Amino acid sequence: MQKEMAYSFPDEVLKHVFSFIQSDKDRNAVSLVCKSWYEIERWCRRKVFIGNCYAVSPRMVIRRFPEVRSIELKGKPHFADFNLVPDGWGGYVLQWIAEMAGAYPWLGEIRLKRMVVTDESLELIAKSFKNFKVLVLFSCEGFSTDGLAAIAASCKNLRELDLRESEVDDLSGHWLAQFPETCTSLVSLNISCLGSDEVSFSALERLVDRCPNLRSLQLNRAVTLDKIANILRRAPQLVDFGTGNYAAELQPDVFSNLAGAFSSCKELKSLSGFWDVVPAYLPALYSICPRLTSLNLSYATIQSPDLIKLVSHCPRLQRLLVLDYVEDSGLEELASSCKDLQELRVFPSDPFGVEPNVSLTEQGLVAVSLGCPKLQSVLYFCRRMSNAALVTIAQNCPNLTRFRLCIIEPKTPDYLTLDPLDAGFGAIVEHCKDLRRLSLSGLLTDHVFEYIGTYGKKLEMLSVAFAGDSDLGLHHVLSGCESLRKLEIRDCPFGDKALLANAAKLETMRSLWMSSCAVSFGACKLLGQKMPKLNVEVIDETEPPDSRPESYPVDKLYIYRSVAGPRFDMPPFVWSMDEAVKILH
């Protein structure tokens, strides 16, 4: 009887049902039900997300999922963004492309983050995948405009080319002209990271002209303000637009042309770019401001009064990125005008200055927390904070999912009481029950970690710097945070004990980064020995860790779970603590 049940649905029916299941989590759950479901599911999985390119090998992915059409890979650890990961560390995509070229002829989408992508890789993509549609290179490096030219020339049905925040060797603007006249399929083009003086603007104009489905376009800084109107008139269907530099001498005809062009874009909801802003040209945006949901002014060095004027025209704003020139007064205005605000990022205009150069304090953030009940995501750089302010923010915004606070001077205490900020951050984790991401700063003792371990049950990513007193702090986090996936720590007095006591926890996480802490080489070796499913990598650019006593702290440590074993592309300054690797050497 039971046997009949198992075969009651033909594979095709199950396949069809599974095709409605898109999320990776659900797909993974489906594959665990029974062997036959595992088999059916793996043949019809079309999208794979690999959060750490070293957690698995290309071969293993291909073996399990033979019909993938879309892949997303992440490479370097997050702290690479702040120059803590030395050049040459790894994250090369070439091997992946090479293996997928043979196995996935129908691969249509490649999304990469923090990976090293060479021109060779791009050329291989252009050659190998006939149906290539989407290329997203987020914070990548290692390639030039030559590689882009290969993509442009070969990919006949390219829909998306997004190079956001990548470092590109800009050899010439002519790669844009490589898009054939027959290419009319572009939906999204983001070249904002390109630095060249000369962008082949005429090629860009023609490209925009012939792509009626273009919805998202981000220009680079080299494109001058007077050119914007031309582009917008060719693409009034744009939803998301990034200007180049937004500066020119105020001329009435240029202004009215620009204002007219903007107003013809009835779908425009998101703006970015705005390098070198001349405030007099901001009113050209007023006609579209009522529809704007996202505004990135984080390069705009304009002062608070101009920012206030602009923001007050945008009642539907959900997302705002801005420099601290906005000041507390600007944030107060934001709080009263933009009731739909969900995400706020305030960047420092003078991060290395000792004295504050603007009047931006904790008050601005408190005002926003009070006025914007839908606030979910915060990134805030400031120079002073108090426990009272943090408690208020926590109580006002229980729906926060991401909270990243950077008090610029390390170990700054509560400016009112001179206490550590343990209670303030404690309130955040206690009240914000859905908090998934948290970055700490200021003066913090082991207590803050006790709060985090107790309340941070949904916390997935935690960033810690210059905090804590002892191993107890790290122990609280590793033993308490059930959902923790990524933990990155720098300059904290955390050592061997907490790490070794919670070794098993590390297998439930994607990765752990610790730099300038107090973990000894001996402990790293022990972990490498005892935990074969973890790759324990020590990074030291000065000398081999085994040339010093075992009790010496290592400089940098990166631990991640992997089913692929130790990697083969480690540079000389990275040492694997895997026993097998040691034997080979």
Added chain:
Amino acid sequence: MEGSVGYDNDLNLRATELRLGLPGTEPVSIVRSNKRSLQQVADDDCGVNGCRSDDQNETAPPPPKAQIVGWPPIRSYRKNNIQTKKNESEGGGIYVKVSMDGAPYLRKIDLKIYSGYPELLQAIENMFKFTIGEYSEREGYKGSDYAPTYEDKDGDWMLVGDVPWEMFITSCKRLRIMKGSEARGLGCGV
């Protein structure tokens, strides 16, 4: 394991000092240096009880504020963007394009590095390998086929030298060395 990276003898010596300071009390690394100097405490309990504060530093004068690598946590392209703006506002340079009729490509110069017209014109002469001639208020540039001109804020083409230097550098958008009859037209009896 032998790495192929060269090791500095100095750093080996310092490494045996065994001093681990509290994070933040010392600059633990130097911006843009590949070699991090690690100073470590000769402390048996290091790593178990945490680090003790460095007593030596309490009486010494506070060290100059050194930049800590990767702090504050901002991406480099943002830092670069802010730097550029700062340079501009501190008068980091007034770069203008210089074209010369008949020359295949343009040059760029920083007007701020010159103290006056003679220096500027000398520099342009050297750059394009020609001579300009002598300036007179009445007749412009005599003695050569060339006239240095510039486009001002209003978009008009003016003869270089007519206005005071300070006014010139703030209003000049680009330079053009005119040649031949056009040049002569500009020089004669305005």
